[in-house]
Amino acid sequence: MTNQLAIIQKDITDSVNSKLGELQKEGLVIPKNYNASNALKSAFFKLQEVKDKSGKPALEVCTKESVANSLLDMTVQGLSPAKTQCYFVVYGNQLQLLRSYFGTQTVLKRLSNVKDIWANVIYKDDVFDYENYHGRERLISHKTAFENRDKDILGAYAVVQTTDGEEILTVMTKKEIETSWGQSKTSQTVHKKFPQEMAKRTVINRAAKAFVNTSDDSDLLIEAVNQSTESEYEPQIKDMGDIQEVQQEIEQNANTEEIDIQEPPNTIVQEAELVDMPQQTQDQQQASFADGPGF
Template identity: 65%
Template sequence: MSNEMALLQKDITDHVSGKLSELESTGLNFPPNYNPQNALKSAFFKLQETKDRKDNPALSVCTTDSIANALLDMVVQGLSPAKTQCYFIVYGNTLKLNRSYFGTQAVLKRLKGVKDIWANVIYDADEFVMAIEKGKEVLIKHETKFENRDGGIKGVYCIIEKEDGAQELTVMTKKEVEAAWSQSKTGQSVHKKFPQEMAKRTVINRAAKNIINTSDDSDLLIEAINNTTDSEFEPSERKHVDEAEIVQDEVDQNANQRVLDFDTIPEERVVPTKVREVEPIYEEVSKGTDEEQGRLFDSLAEMEPNF
């Protein structure tokens, strides 16, 4: 690591650590056995490998504030890149934190009243039966066979098990899943390569929405969770059937914008960058070259090897 990079890491880590100390004094708690400093070190190791679409290092392209905010959201949620629970993506000159399938499960288990969460894919040849009981969706039966996994996907569902034994069912059809993918900033290359696992990730995020926003857990934790979820989607491209949900999404999006008050880092410690036009790194992947598609796949696949 160059001296400039080492100094930049120290400055940002010091700022994030200082902010964490303030938040801890106001009631922020971390998961058992979670070490924020170790997570920050792991994150910087990953950031040194993270590049934008033009192969520029993230630490040279992204603003200091965006790096600090992404790292703070990571630590508040108790996530670690070393456990493939999260990864970083560059959008223009802004660094964003994204959760993996495992990360979202880990975060939801931190919420009060949540015992477990899992998702299953419904294949074309499966027998899937659900019902509406007292206004709530309930799983009646899902029968599948091993060989069905080679067939097409009909849908996906997620179950959140509460500590009191109650279960929350969320079901999405194939069309609903694809509609959600169409709103993603990362395009659909990875979704098409690994449809089963990406479908599970999508339905878990959908199921998590009601649990998260009705939780009485720390506002800091809820805000960090929502920030990470929002960073994956283009607000202008959200297309929901329910008009009320459109309004609520816009409220959620605008309400969860937070700019941390980090002191300005001395210029001599900032890695030199040139002025760049802000452009999404992951626009419609199908418009990119094979090399660009391959780089996107390698980046995400490395973070979620179990695909």
């Protein structure tokens, strides 16, 4: 079995590296400090710990195509599982990539017009003040106290700092955040257990959307970022057991960072080669669950 896994690892790694090289020729820029080979090695190390809901190893039950797709999506976005920027979860015989809150920040900072992005929660008795400045919301001040963290959440906000020093604000009320959560077909267990983290996840994705689509960066990167952001909470779910497994995975990690669930990448590997994946069928789309347009 060890030799077989080694062969699978080599075949998939070679295929991903080959496709990544093609994408780079087409204009995809990999961060200078990102080593795709090291990231792939780290991913396979993590994958040995990933199991399906029956306890079977992911590398035994998942198709080579889905493993390669997940790893390609990881490398295109410049993510590393060693830095807890992404995770892997099994859905039936499919492996899919979960991008963490750290991973979302990492990807957005790759955009040429974004220097930094962060989010905070507004609690009851906080003093939060902002204004509409030339058509854009701008943060004036946010004063809080340690004891307020145990009080009710009133909303959340995200700030995107551009390369020219401008800080652009996005604010969401508690009602707006809960409306976004309510459009998800999943249970609300995670949102109730970790409301602070989930609130920040929601508002930071909404803030990021405009910057992604106005970026001058490589279309290949933008496509990958858009796909991951807009398809959150829409994995290909086969049954309720898979949904419960997703919930457990998120709960295990949400106390340290936020996890974003995403669709499989729009390319697929067949016979150790990467080719375009056809769009989802109507039945597949109905089988998915969504977090709605509240990004």
